């Protein structure tokens with residue numbers, strides 16, 4: 144049994160805790176029944192021994208598996224991770240979604256994507272990462288009475304994501320603590336209007352509007368000042384032709400969207416200026432979690 148989940152970029156500037164999209168960078172897990180518990184880990188996180196001994200995936204999987212079957216069994220878990228940890232690319236959402244999907248799939252129990260999304264909400268209260276992880280594409284989401292209400296839309300092949308991953312992680316929990324407790328009415332209006340415009344731009348495929356609509360005043364500046372180089376990354380990306388460039392999730396990744404034909408030029412400019420950061424270009428993912436039994 145194999146489950147794969149895409150990386151995500153949440154907020155997209157003004158859409159704090161409500162907008163997110165999926166890209167074609169994936170974490171994949173293969174699980175087989177076995178005589179003894181064992182774990183193999185390749186790719187991101189493979190040099191982190193804690194991920195073998197105390198893995199969030201395995202504890203969520205075990206909880207769900209036991210609740211579903213009332214049985215305790217041993218499995219071999221083979222992880223192939225492409226999503227960098229704690230860099231704002233939805234690594235924790237990918238773990239949560241894949242662990243729950245796997246617990247159902249290993250027993251051959253069908254779980255639809257809406258149910259999977261709402262089960263994931265118990266572990267990740269912000270719907271902007273888990274919704275694209277489950278559904279793929281661009282998503283607008285909010286939570287009402289413990290249920291995610293969302294609308295999503297595919298992103299065309301004519302766009303690519305140019306991603307800059309800094310060499311330092313940022314934990315979501317700590318990054319949220321750097322934000323103000325209160326905002327002015329002006330700041331609230333600024334973000335509501337820009338987030339609405341950004342949503343309309345994605346829905347109507349008005350890509351030239353992204354640059355104007357992706358501005359934010361409620362979280363990026365507070366977070367990025369702890370890694371000031373990110374302001375330069377953002378400027379370089381926009382100057383080199385990206386359509387928008389925003390902090391990905393809670394950081395530290397800077398995420399840009401570009402027309403496919405401009406992506407290589409932007410990637411090269413960023414690589415030249417920030418040789419100590421990882422810079423690469425990927426497609427968008429319009430499918431979300433994939434379960435193969």
Ligand SMILES: Nc1ncnc2c1ncn2[C@@H]1O[C@H](COP(=O)(O)OP(=O)(O)OP(=O)(O)O)[C@@H](O)[C@H]1O
Nearest residue numbers: 199228229230231232233234235236314315392393
């Ligand atoms: N592949 C993985 N296997 C096991 N645990 C993981 C894996 N990836 C992430 N985690 C867990 O998730 C934590 C990172 O979660 P965090 O929310 O801080 O970052 P993120 O999900 O990458 O960022 P964001 O939510 O802003 O997109 C790690 O410290 C680890 O506990």
Ligand SMILES: N[C@@H](CCO)C(=O)O
Nearest residue numbers: 153160269315392393
């Ligand atoms: N919307 C969330 C994304 C990370 O889970 C944040 O910015 O903190």
